Amino acid sequence: METLSQSISSLSVVLLGLAVVYFCYSAVPFLSESSTSLRSVPGPWLARFSRLWYLKEVSTGQFHHRNVALHKKYGPVVRIAPKQYSISDPSALKIIYGIGNGFAKSGWYDASSAPDGEWKDLFTDRNSARHSANRRVVAKLYSATALRGIEPDVEYCIREFVKQIERIAKSGSTMNLQFWLQCYAFDVISQITLGNTFGFLESGRDHTGIFDSLHGYLKYCALVGVEHELHRPLWWLLNKLPASGLVHIARFTAEQLAHGKKDLGAASEADLASRQNFLSQLFRLQKKDPQKFPDSAIFSTCITNIGAGSDTTSISLCSVLHNLMTHPLALEKLRQEVDAKYSELGSPEFLPFKDTQAMPYLQACIKEALRLHPATGLPLARVVPETGATISGTHFLGGSVVGINTWVMHQNTDIFGPDAQAFRPERWLDQSSEQLSVMERHWIPFGAGSRTCIGKNISLLEMNKLIPVLIKAFDFTAVDGEKARHENYWLVQQVDVLCKITMRRNDNQVGK
Numbered sequence: 001m002e003t004l005s006q007s008i009s010s011l012s013v014v015l016l017g018l019a020v021v022y023f024c025y026s027a028v029p030f031l032s033e034s035s036t037s038l039r040s041v042p043g044p045w046l047a048r049f050s051r052l053w054y055l056k057e058v059s060t061g062q063f064h065h066r067n068v069a070l071h072k073k074y075g076p077v078v079r080i081a082p083k084q085y086s087i088s089d090p091s092a093l094k095i096i097y098g099i100g101n102g103f104a105k106s107g108w109y110d111a112s113s114a115p116d117g118e119w120k121d122l123f124t125d126r127n128s129a130r131h132s133a134n135r136r137v138v139a140k141l142y143s144a145t146a147l148r149g150i151e152p153d154v155e156y157c158i159r160e161f162v163k164q165i166e167r168i169a170k171s172g173s174t175m176n177l178q179f180w181l182q183c184y185a186f187d188v189i190s191q192i193t194l195g196n197t198f199g200f201l202e203s204g205r206d207h208t209g210i211f212d213s214l215h216g217y218l219k220y221c222a223l224v225g226v227e228h229e230l231h232r233p234l235w236w237l238l239n240k241l242p243a244s245g246l247v248h249i250a251r252f253t254a255e256q257l258a259h260g261k262k263d264l265g266a267a268s269e270a271d272l273a274s275r276q277n278f279l280s281q282l283f284r285l286q287k288k289d290p291q292k293f294p295d296s297a298i299f300s301t302c303i304t305n306i307g308a309g310s311d312t313t314s315i316s317l318c319s320v321l322h323n324l325m326t327h328p329l330a331l332e333k334l335r336q337e338v339d340a341k342y343s344e345l346g347s348p349e350f351l352p353f354k355d356t357q358a359m360p361y362l363q364a365c366i367k368e369a370l371r372l373h374p375a376t377g378l379p380l381a382r383v384v385p386e387t388g389a390t391i392s393g394t395h396f397l398g399g400s401v402v403g404i405n406t407w408v409m410h411q412n413t414d415i416f417g418p419d420a421q422a423f424r425p426e427r428w429l430d431q432s433s434e435q436l437s438v439m440e441r442h443w444i445p446f447g448a449g450s451r452t453c454i455g456k457n458i459s460l461l462e463m464n465k466l467i468p469v470l471i472k473a474f475d476f477t478a479v480d481g482e483k484a485r486h487e488n489y490w491l492v493q494q495v496d497v498l499c500k501i502t503m504r505r506n507d508n509q510v511g512k
Ligand code: HEM
Pocket: 122, 123, 124, 135, 189, 304, 305, 306, 308, 309, 310, 312, 313, 316, 374, 375, 376, 380, 381, 444, 445, 446, 447, 448, 450, 451, 452, 453, 454, 455, 456, 458, 459, 460
């Protein structure tokens, strides 16, 4: 019979063998570029031979800071893995993300979707032609005109939110702003998408562990994306594990879809057109062409809205509010603008979205907070087309992967000024029109080019509606001082932003 030590030594041989195979496999890209000018691209030594360096760095949850430091050390083009490069040169933005330039999304995105999904979602689809066709089908639902219809849904959620903040303020307890903004963002996006909320704001709890599961899932996507060839077997294994909170998102979406189908199935075109949530509009698209827009397309669109539009929005809102809490002068200036707008409009319960667009300081605060803390924290990786491309003086072979990290771009002092690390909303108000236009072009919290965020207007509406209400009615004091901790697993999420709240005055009209 085999002894324990023999078993251990056989296992060691197998593991060693796997390590050798892995190293040989990951050295292929290194060998293929060894006779080209790409050999001289600087970067960490291990990154030349293996993706392990990048994997290790992503696993720390701090790659956004590391990425900025790498460019300070090595210059505008840095190798982060064999045949993978991070770029900081602003002129690369147009080349890599320019519409029609042929830089498709890289394999990293594969790990963010089910390997055999029937309908490819917009975020992960790497087939540019199919992506454009599918995006065209749903684009109208995210347009500026569609926004008008969702404003009441957002107001409904703000009322629920304000009730909870008032309760916390009266109790004198500490509020975890990050958690509550997540509740707000999840409930708003599910209300807009499915016509029903998850009930986070009402209960103040994440009963089914959705937030933690989503966090774990993002970790999976960020890490397995680096070794995306392993996604299929790992996905298979993952599905053998007990159900997580993600299953609750999928189940909730499927239930709402089934209800919707029953309820809306017999509805006339006019009736469907009058209903504003996504689900009704998606059923409308399906009625027109059931073959072209099957149930899987409806499910995928809804679940992508929830996945892509929840944490991104709460992170951005958290950045705005945390920066305001820790910059009292900016908060005071914004408050004056908010109070003046409420008076001008006769103290409505909510400022209409269109009126918030005419509040320059509010817009500057939002821009500045999203510049300083953009939601995504890894390079937006793209594949160089077959013909190759020259970027920042380096010629890249077709098939190389290149990307710009929003954190790197937003810290560029040539574009945003020597104080690029500071929260200073005035930078958006006191520039020459030429400099402002340069800053606008390099402000990319919603991505760039043909793959830019389709939900940008929705999330801006959610932010513009909420911030004035909170600023008008409450005072927030940060408990942990100026720095919020954050973790980057694709999305750079703040961790436990604690604050004390007091009611600013007694005549708050929200919800009354
Ligand atoms: C402040 C909130 C948001 C931020 C910061 C944000 C950020 C981004 C970024 C950076 C991308 C491009 C990713 C890449 O190139 O890999 C993106 C794509 C996308 N976002 Fe957002 N997003 C936000 C809100 C939303 C909302 C509310 C929705 C849905 C209602 C949404 C749906 C999508 C979709 C579907 C894509 C893929 C678009 C495509 O490739 O055609 N996002 N978002």
